[in-house]
Amino acid sequence: MGRSPCCEKAHTNKGAWTKEEDQRLVAYIKAHGEGCWRSLPNAAGLLRCGKSCRLRWINYLRPDLKRGNFTEEEDKLIIKLHQLLGNKWSLIAGRLPGRTDNEIKNYWNTHIKRKLLASGLDPKTHRPLNTTATPSARHQEHLAHSSCSPETSGAGHSSDDDSASVPHLGGIDLNLSLRPPSQPSSPPPPRQEAEATSSATAADA
DNA sequence: AACTCCTCCAACCGCAATTCG
DNA sequence: CCGAATTGCGGTTGGAGGAGT
Numbered sequence: 001m002g003r004s005p006c007c008e009k010a011h012t013n014k015g016a017w018t019k020e021e022d023q024r025l026v027a028y029i030k031a032h033g034e035g036c037w038r039s040l041p042n043a044a045g046l047l048r049c050g051k052s053c054r055l056r057w058i059n060y061l062r063p064d065l066k067r068g069n070f071t072e073e074e075d076k077l078i079i080k081l082h083q084l085l086g087n088k089w090s091l092i093a094g095r096l097p098g099r100t101d102n103e104i105k106n107y108w109n110t111h112i113k114r115k116l117l118a119s120g121l122d123p124k125t126h127r128p129l130n131t132t133a134t135p136s137a138r139h140q141e142h143l144a145h146s147s148c149s150p151e152t153s154g155a156g157h158s159s160d161d162d163s164a165s166v167p168h169l170g171g172i173d174l175n176l177s178l179r180p181p182s183q184p185s186s187p188p189p190p191r192q193e194a195e196a197t198s199s200a201t202a203a204d205a
Numbered sequence: 206a207a208c209t210c211c212t213c214c215a216a217c218c219g220c221a222a223t224t225c226g
Numbered sequence: 227c228c229g230a231a232t233t234g235c236g237g238t239t240g241g242a243g244g245a246g247t
Contacts, residue, residue, distance in 0.1 A: 016215075016241090038232060054233080055216070090235060101235075102215080110213055 013047045017056055021046055025053055026061050059102045066098030070107055078104060079112060083126045 013021070028044035034057070037050030046053060070078070074096055081092045089101035089108075096104065113123040122129050 014217075036232095051218095051233080052216080058234095059215075087236065105236075106214060 012041075012049050012052070014052075017060075021048070022056070022061060025057060029057060029061075055102075059100045062100075064098055065100065070099075070111075074099070075112065078108065079116070079126075082108065082112075 024044050024046055028040065032043070037054045040046070040050055040053050041048050044053075048056075077096065078092060081095055085091050087105075089105045093099050093101040093104050108123075116123045116126070117129070120129050121127065
């Protein structure tokens with residue numbers, strides 16, 4: 001139809017963002033607000049596709065981003081939320097003010113995953129690993145060494161049978177109005193779920 | 206001191222969901 | 227109501243920096 005396609009424009013930059021690009025993007029969004037990513041690059045004088053601009057803003061330039069190390073509480077919260085929601089990073093991020101889905105995803109893959117592995121838990125299921133099925137002993141050993149703090153082995157869990165129970169994190173109110181993924185009672189209304197999350201997010205800010 | 210391997214983070218890619226003409 | 231365009235999400239990759247040999 002009359003609409004032009006997303007980001008197949010001839011000259012769009014890729015790769016790392018320059019300071020100038022960042023400045024342009026920030027300045028534009030400050031002046032005009034978020035949204036309309038499709039037309040933003042043109043309007044802001046950026047040779048990027050809208051997708052790229054959105055990602056850069058969400059993950060890096062937004063002023064309300066926390067950035068920096070995750071606290072022990074955030075750590076536990078992520079584990080618990082992942083236990084409930086699975087790889088729904090955007091939902092998890094919705095419960096962690098100042099954190100982005102990408103950041104949490106990275107943090108999960110680099111730190112938490114191995115933390116769980118080191119303590120003998122399957123990061124996917126949050127259940128004890130079948131030690132006989134160890135795929136790579138060397139890797140495992142590596143993981144065990146690298147980021148295994150003393151309290152790790154007991155960190156976010158008590159036993160396997162609590163894997164589905166709603167957490168009672170010390171001091172952290174999850175306030176989840178979400179269903180665990182293992183509840184197929186109704187066909188997925190995905191985006192609404194996200195909204196419910198974000199509205200709940202305000203509560204723990 | 207130089208080289209190699211490993212880790213981490215930012216960004217890209219493709220797909221699914223939602224919105225709009 | 228249908229189909230195309232746009233947005234958002236999750237998985238994956240590439241490169242920079244650091245640690246170890």
